Amino acid sequence: MSDLLAVPESRAFPLRRLLQPLLAARHVVLHTHVNADGDGAGSQAAIAAWLEGRGVRATIVNPTPFPDSLRFVLHRQDVVADLGSPEADAALDEADLFLVLDTSEPDRVGQLAPRLPRDRTLVVDHHPPGREVVGDVAVQDPSAAATGEMVYDLITLAGDPIPRASALGAYVALVSDTGSFRYGNTTPRVLAVAAELMRLGIDPEVVYRRLFATAPRRRLELLREALDSLGASADGRVGWMVIPHRVTARLGVSGEDFDGLIEHVRSVEGTEVALLFRETSPGETKVSLRSNGAADVNYVARQFGGGGHVKAAGATFHEPAEDVVDRVVDAVVQALKH
Numbered sequence: 001m002s003d004l005l006a007v008p009e010s011r012a013f014p015l016r017r018l019l020q021p022l023l024a025a026r027h028v029v030l031h032t033h034v035n036a037d038g039d040g041a042g043s044q045a046a047i048a049a050w051l052e053g054r055g056v057r058a059t060i061v062n063p064t065p066f067p068d069s070l071r072f073v074l075h076r077q078d079v080v081a082d083l084g085s086p087e088a089d090a091a092l093d094e095a096d097l098f099l100v101l102d103t104s105e106p107d108r109v110g111q112l113a114p115r116l117p118r119d120r121t122l123v124v125d126h127h128p129p130g131r132e133v134v135g136d137v138a139v140q141d142p143s144a145a146a147t148g149e150m151v152y153d154l155i156t157l158a159g160d161p162i163p164r165a166s167a168l169g170a171y172v173a174l175v176s177d178t179g180s181f182r183y184g185n186t187t188p189r190v191l192a193v194a195a196e197l198m199r200l201g202i203d204p205e206v207v208y209r210r211l212f213a214t215a216p217r218r219r220l221e222l223l224r225e226a227l228d229s230l231g232a233s234a235d236g237r238v239g240w241m242v243i244p245h246r247v248t249a250r251l252g253v254s255g256e257d258f259d260g261l262i263e264h265v266r267s268v269e270g271t272e273v274a275l276l277f278r279e280t281s282p283g284e285t286k287v288s289l290r291s292n293g294a295a296d297v298n299y300v301a302r303q304f305g306g307g308g309h310v311k312a313a314g315a316t317f318h319e320p321a322e323d324v325v326d327r328v329v330d331a332v333v334q335a336l337k338h
Contacts, residue, residue: 011153014139017139022051025097026056028095036067039146039173040101041169045070046151046168047169049165063083083111083112102126125138126144145190222257226261238273245282287315289328295336
């Protein structure tokens, strides 16, 4: 177990470069990508609790609201400042260091991108590097199952015991990005780290209930609408669902209500690539791509200006869904031929 918990040297060297500026800072503002997920939000919560235990002030400011369903990971609720609020403006003005987690690309931090000074912005991310990075110092390691694994390593390298609040954030990050330890990125080391976090007091049943077993009624109504739109290619290898903006507006759903929705397409027998198209506004569509096998959906997403992982990726179009679906499906069908 101790060998598995040792930080891989290829990761330890670049992470050590972050420790000095982080621990020398007075006020660090933490960011993640639009529509924060369990890995992004959990990593932020873990870092914030650790920094504040070290006497460094931390504030979380995201391009979109911090998900209500993930607020249980925060060591204090007011560590989050909503973008555009006086608290967020003050934090962005006062901070001497910025840390971007679970993404590195300017497009993925939305309206925050122009407010992040390159020379004072650090990045910790487990996605493959994109065309442009928001900070001067970036640690990007696709071998990590989640950014939360890298956050665990960062705190370990500091020589600090893992605060319980940080353990909770890191555990939520791991659970989220490994599909509850079901996906191919679940390595022996990931399980060892998870076991260590449990030893520190994390209850997996409580985390499961908070993440997966509690849902507002609107989420079930969204699922009903999504299943009505279920489509598939002629050979059944590509499946998709389409959620128009009028549906999300009528149900009053938020970005977090879409978490896990694509898994219903992915679970259909014979599906190799699952797609979820959702209109985030009347003229804008986000597509999420998930691979069940060897298909590289990151390759497909990058054809449309997006990106992600081999088995999980996404892209955004400034067009309605009806103008996007056929193009993306055709690109996936072509990719499956190779």
